[in-house]
Ligand SMILES: [Zn+2]
């Protein structure tokens with residue numbers, strides 16, 4: 523099989539690469555790993571940039587949602603990181619969908635491709651999640667969660683997870699496609715926004731802010747962004763939000779949202795804060811028959827106002843990741859410059875400086891939102 527793999531002298535591939543591995547919780551080590559070679563339907567990507575996501579922080583500190591060999595991801599030579607982009611440097615046997623030298627960004631989940639959900643395009647909710655080892659190998663892949671991720675120099679990707687990016691898109695911006703794809707997945711799973719329908723986004727983190735941008739691109743109006751930090755709210759304004767509500771200043775956000783929407787509340791809420799308060803606010807600000815998308819999750823069980831939801835025929839959707847090729851739809855808006863995703867990218871570090879970059883991301887040092895690591899030079 524090895525001689526069926528295509529490589530190019532323009533993109534020499536070293537035998538070994540730098541890779542961060544997760545040891546004990548919150549303990550990362552920079553090691554050398556062998557550069558893997560692609561199999562059927564796979565390519566080798568030279569990682570040029572990788573963004574840090576709040577979920578990486580969860581994985582590094584607690585483990586889930588990462589799952590390696592059926593258990594926690596610690597001390598298993600596992601490399602986290604899932605929001606990466608790069609250049610294709612080797613093609614697996616029979617791959618002709620892509621060329622060496624193509625710049626691509628990647629989806630996280632390849633799924634197993636054979637379970638009921640994968641067959642529906644819901645590969646982010648694969649029934650065989652984590653089954654990719656030993657006798658339990660169903661071929662499932664979710665890079666940075668169940669298989670090796672992007673805090674390293676080279677990665678294997680299934681061709682289904684690749685999205686070609688335009689030449690003029692920077693490496694940093696390309697790492698944001700999967701985040702925009704997650705916002706897109708949430709909004710389209712709500713049934714698709716119809717122009718002129720109202721929407722609230724709670725929580726101006728990366729998914730919330732790009733949620734504002736995607737909702738505006740889909741024609742939602744008005745779009746109301748709710749948060750606690752003025753700086754982030756202002757970025758939301760640049761991404762298209764019609765109204766900004768700072769919960770620290772407003773006595774009753776639910777009432778304000780209602781007053782903006784003719785006293786009935788909004789058609790959709792994209793909930794990206796994941797707190798009990800935010801969830802209950804989301805329920806009370808949604809109009810009868812409206813829909814709520816849960817794009818963040820609380821760490822503990824929470825009490826929410828189910829009676830109000832039932833009495834008012836309010837729907838609630840959980841979403842996981844970037845299913846149903848949503849990244850391709852998000853990229854299409856980014857390619858057409860419907861919004862400037864770069865507004866949420868705040869810091870860049872070298873791959874070797876992962877620990878500092880994680881600190882910036884976790885503690886929001888210097889108002890960090892999206893922190894990106896670059897490899898090479
Ligand atoms: Zn992420």
Ligand SMILES: [Zn+2]
Pocket residue numbers: 633634635636637638639640641645647648649650
């Ligand atoms: Zn599956």
